[in-house]
Amino acid sequence: MEEDFKVIENYLMVRMPEELDHHKSVAIRETADRMILREDVKNIVFDFEDTRFMDSSGIGVIMGRYKTIHCLGGQVFAIHADGQIKRILRMSGLKGIIEVLD
Amino acid sequence: MEEDFKVIENYLMVRMPEELDHHKSVAIRETADRMILREDVKNIVFDFEDTRFMDSSGIGVIMGRYKTIHCLGGQVFAIHADGQIKRILRMSGLKGIIEVLD
Amino acid sequence: MEKKKNEMKIEFDARSENEGFARVAVAAFMSSLDPTLEEIADVKTAVSEAVTNSIIHGYEEQEGKVYIVCEMTGDVLQVSVEDQGKGIPDIEKAMEPLYTTKPEMDRSGMGFSFMEAFMDHLEVASEVGKGTRIEMWKKIGTTPWLGEEE
Amino acid sequence: MEKKKNEMKIEFDARSENEGFARVAVAAFMSSLDPTLEEIADVKTAVSEAVTNSIIHGYEEQEGKVYIVCEMTGDVLQVSVEDQGKGIPDIEKAMEPLYTTKPEMDRSGMGFSFMEAFMDHLEVASEVGKGTRIEMWKKIGTTPWLGEEE
Numbered sequence A, B: 001m002e003e004d005f006k007v008i009e010n011y012l013m014v015r016m017p018e019e020l021d022h023h024k025s026v027a028i029r030e031t032a033d034r035m036i037l038r039e040d041v042k043n044i045v046f047d048f049e050d051t052r053f054m055d056s057s058g059i060g061v062i063m064g065r066y067k068t069i070h071c072l073g074g075q076v077f078a079i080h081a082d083g084q085i086k087r088i089l090r091m092s093g094l095k096g097i098i099e100v101l102d
Numbered sequence C, D: 001m002e003k004k005k006n007e008m009k010i011e012f013d014a015r016s017e018n019e020g021f022a023r024v025a026v027a028a029f030m031s032s033l034d035p036t037l038e039e040i041a042d043v044k045t046a047v048s049e050a051v052t053n054s055i056i057h058g059y060e061e062q063e064g065k066v067y068i069v070c071e072m073t074g075d076v077l078q079v080s081v082e083d084q085g086k087g088i089p090d091i092e093k094a095m096e097p098l099y100t101t102k103p104e105m106d107r108s109g110m111g112f113s114f115m116e117a118f119m120d121h122l123e124v125a126s127e128v129g130k131g132t133r134i135e136m137w138k139k140i141g142t143t144p145w146l147g148e149e150e
């Protein structure tokens, strides 16, 4: 788990799991929030390289982190999202508030 | 289905499915036997390239074809079997009567 | 068109580690309909939403059982997800996009919206203190809809 | 060592197209035990053998239901596969390697041998005219066996 979280400069890089559901999202929220508090984190990058499944729990994880980061002037990015994940991001409206990079 | 069966010289080449269980074995037996009867088939090659699962139904398919082919002086080959399929072939004792090629 | 029915039922402990099992089981069951990858993803997402809701809202992460019934008739898949949890007092409100009673858990309130978007039809039955049943339908495959199913 | 139990039950039509569903469902359920690829293959094969037997021997490809119960206690997986089919008159004989009552269907008579080889322990209960239940156990994972389970 811990190895999926890395801070580079003031970017927190989070490697998302293969299946991002409620079960998986609990630990991600916890670890991400701990690192945001403890380390010098301004922006977050969610890396969907490995992710083949995501439901609305994933949206909740991103949205929650967005709220924290955004007030402090930070930005949220999603990278390596496949067609399926992009579809979910689009449907949730998240595409309007976070940066989805290819 | 039909495209998984090819006769080259007097060899019947059978491309085995991804999951070779009883459900899949029924159609394979039927088509193979029809081709053995109708075409000039002496030997059979079972190609496990795509196969990730096989249970004892698969053993039955091979054994049954072996019986027909063997009386007529033909041979049965298994090719491209992965570790899992080889394990099943070994446990069934089939490795002694058919040629398992790498 | 062939109309043979095929049915399965699952019952499992309401634990978050079973969410993956539930959606994989439904996806495996529907595979005889030759669904596209997108159709599989749609059904998995909808099942995941309903099962998660039973676990976190229905049983509030306490002990309980989740029940799934799947039926395929022709090329129509019907899935119901049921719990004997606390029930929904106001179904209409619950189904509003972004409405959630668990914002502190980072719920997005999009569960019902996703179920509706990914399935063809959705029905919700719930009674406070008794439980909730979500029933969903989806036609699978590209063969034209003949209007006779369901 | 944590001993929380996790249980699921499936019930499905005895049709050969459901054989894949049954083994995938059990494999998905046990995934929280972090099984190796070989352990997954072992369990899938054993489940496939038992389910196939219920369909072709128990119900002789007529209508019927197959029931699976899975339990994980600690790192031990217990799977039972049950039918209400014709039953086995002589269990000892049925379990002999290569013995089959359906040679015309190209059955190899290796179903029980495979179940025994791939699982740690196997129990068969059957009554003619009533049905058959196969119960199987397997310890999953490389952590040393502590002798307290089951």
Ligand SMILES: Nc1ncnc2c1ncn2[C@@H]1O[C@H](COP(=O)(O)OP(=O)(O)O)[C@@H](O)[C@H]1O
Binding pocket: A056, C049, C053, C054, C055, C057, C058, C059, C083, C085, C086, C087, C088, C094, C095, C099, C100, C101, C102, C107, C108, C109, C110, C111, C112, C113, C132
């Ligand atoms: N099975 C259920 N049992 C009890 N309440 C439920 C159930 N499913 C949904 N709800 C209620 O409906 C609300 C909206 O659900 P949903 O759209 O899935 O959003 P979310 O799960 O993100 O809260 C939930 O917050 C909850 O109050």
Ligand SMILES: Nc1ncnc2c1ncn2[C@@H]1O[C@H](COP(=O)(O)OP(=O)(O)O)[C@@H](O)[C@H]1O
Binding pocket: B056, D049, D053, D054, D057, D058, D059, D083, D085, D086, D087, D088, D094, D095, D099, D100, D101, D102, D107, D108, D109, D110, D111, D112, D113, D132
């Ligand atoms: N569920 C069952 N109901 C009735 N008979 C069964 C059942 N399972 C096994 N049998 C009997 O036991 C025999 C041996 O089973 P098995 O070792 O799996 O070999 P196979 O399935 O290849 O025949 C079968 O041929 C059948 O007569």
